[in-house]
Amino acid sequence: MTQDELKQAVAAAAIEEVKTAIQDGEIIGIGTGSTANFFIDLLAQFKGEIEGTVASSEASAERLKKHGIPVYDLNSVDSVAVYVDGADESNHALELIKGGGAALTREKIVAAVSKRFICIADESKLVDQLGAFPLPVEVLPMARSHVARELVKLGGDPVYREGVTTDNGNIILDVYNFPIATPRKIEEAINNIVGVVTNGIFACRSADLLLLGTPSEVRRLTAK
Numbered sequence: 476m477t478q479d480e481l482k483q484a485v486a487a488a489a490i491e492e493v494k495t496a497i498q499d500g501e502i503i504g505i506g507t508g509s510t511a512n513f514f515i516d517l518l519a520q521f522k523g524e525i526e527g528t529v530a531s532s533e534a535s536a537e538r539l540k541k542h543g544i545p546v547y548d549l550n551s552v553d554s555v556a557v558y559v560d561g562a563d564e565s566n567h568a569l570e571l572i573k574g575g576g577a578a579l580t581r582e583k584i585v586a587a588v589s590k591r592f593i594c595i596a597d598e599s600k601l602v603d604q605l606g607a608f609p610l611p612v613e614v615l616p617m618a619r620s621h622v623a624r625e626l627v628k629l630g631g632d633p634v635y636r637e638g639v640t641t642d643n644g645n646i647i648l649d650v651y652n653f654p655i656a657t658p659r660k661i662e663e664a665i666n667n668i669v670g671v672v673t674n675g676i677f678a679c680r681s682a683d684l685l686l687l688g689t690p691s692e693v694r695r696l697t698a699k
Contacts, residue, residue, distance in 0.1 A: 481688030506560020574611030574675030618670020
């Protein structure tokens with residue numbers, strides 16, 4: 476199977492999970508990226524069965540609206556039943572690295588308020604230790620140099636992602652050569668750097684379920 480076929484398979488599995496999990500009048504959180512796009516396209520077939528969605532990026536909101544799926548501001552809903560999103564990496568504890576598409580802050584907010592977080596990914600994303608994928612950090616523009624120096628002190632090699640501005644008007648530093656042995660500790664340490672909006676480690680709020688696409692099946696993984 477191609478990588479797109481694996482993404483299509485996990486998106487279809489996520490649709491089934493959502494259909495059994497939600498009740499009338501509940502809101503679904505929608506992530507950002509290529510795998511989330513497959514989920515959005517499949518969700519369009521069942522849009523009459525959901526109240527609406529909240530989106531973690533302007534791009535996802537636009538895709539949802541093109542399908543005629545209602546998109547609400549997060550401030551206008553009482554709760555989010557389930558959040559579905561991809562990941563750049565996941566370990567076996569379902570701690571993630573996200574933010575390759577520069578939507579990490581809004582993704583983290585939607586994940587935080589959702590009752591359940593379903594991560595959908597192909598098997599290449601499952602790793603024993605996070606950090607092979609460069610860690611995105613969203614930063615206020617005026618703090619870029621300061622944050623970069625602090626990230627170096629933590630052992631990383633930060634690189635400015637040129638030409639990218641987040642939906643929040645900020646910039647991204649990608650941290651290379653940064654093995655993450657203690658995800659929660661590192662997540663908190665980076666977030667404590669003045670000028671950081673948030674970073675792409677999802678350990679304080681990890682996934683509840685990982686749907687992992689393989690050539691033979693979609694595996695259902697829960698945290699170990």
